[in-house]
Amino acid sequence: MVTLDDLSKEAHAHLAGVAHGEGLDALNAALIGLAVHASVANLDTDAIERFSALALDAGASGAQVHDVLVLVSGLGVHTLMEGSRRVARLLAARADPAFGAPLDSRRSALWEQYVGSSGYWDAMENEAPGFLEALLRQSPEAFQAFFQYCAVPWKSAALSRASKELISIAVDATPNHRYLPGLRLHLKNAIALGVGGAAILEALAIAAAVPAHPGVGRAV
Numbered sequence: 001m002v003t004l005d006d007l008s009k010e011a012h013a014h015l016a017g018v019a020h021g022e023g024l025d026a027l028n029a030a031l032i033g034l035a036v037h038a039s040v041a042n043l044d045t046d047a048i049e050r051f052s053a054l055a056l057d058a059g060a061s062g063a064q065v066h067d068v069l070v071l072v073s074g075l076g077v078h079t080l081m082e083g084s085r086r087v088a089r090l091l092a093a094r095a096d097p098a099f100g101a102p103l104d105s106r107r108s109a110l111w112e113q114y115v116g117s118s119g120y121w122d123a124m125e126n127e128a129p130g131f132l133e134a135l136l137r138q139s140p141e142a143f144q145a146f147f148q149y150c151a152v153p154w155k156s157a158a159l160s161r162a163s164k165e166l167i168s169i170a171v172d173a174t175p176n177h178r179y180l181p182g183l184r185l186h187l188k189n190a191i192a193l194g195v196g197g198a199a200i201l202e203a204l205a206i207a208a209a210v211p212a213h214p215g216v217g218r219a220v
Contacts, residue, residue, distance in 0.1 A: 021196015030055035041176040071153035088134035127181035165190035170207040
């Protein structure tokens with residue numbers, strides 16, 4: 001079982017030698033607060049409104065606030081990242097014809113279009129080995145949708161790349177989620193962008209304070 005202590009140790013290991021830097025400003029703190037409470041693992045509707053208001057009061061635009069929601073909604077891909085690989089292993093062990101054979105022309109074309117040989121996706125492959133191929137072999141439609149949907153918030157200029165990485169770190173570190181592969185990936189990305197240790201640790205502290213999922217009684 002992954003504990004909150006495991007998350008903290010992982011973060012501190014990556015931050016060894018990283019400059020402390022500046023902490024979070026009020027805007028980014030509010031946006032991270034919104035993210036961790038809006039994630040599907042927490043979904044605290046009252047907190048979504050509260051932190052949205054705090055972000056707007058801190059100077060966020062409506063586009064920035066909504067970009068947080070679009071970014072965090074992609075948390076569902078972790079279901080694919082962990083589930084697809086495991087189902088693929090089971091099917092391969094049972095000699096399912098979808099596995100072992102070369103990719104067909106449709107799947108080969110999709111792989112070349114979205115992955116190719118650029119090396120951009122190597123970091124994901126390191127954290128979730130075999131995920132992309134497992135997804136492609138089982139569902140070309142989901143493979144294509146994964147790239148198209150997950151790319152949306154990263155193409156937007158409303159939030160800085162550093163802010164998006166801090167949000168992703170926090171969401172992956174919430175007590176109700178604790179997803180170490182994602183945490184490691186986004187820690188490395190944030191550090192490469194020059195984000196200091198202070199901001200990362202503050203983002204983790206915001207995540208750690210999130211209470212248990214309150215449940216959603218009705219749509220308002």
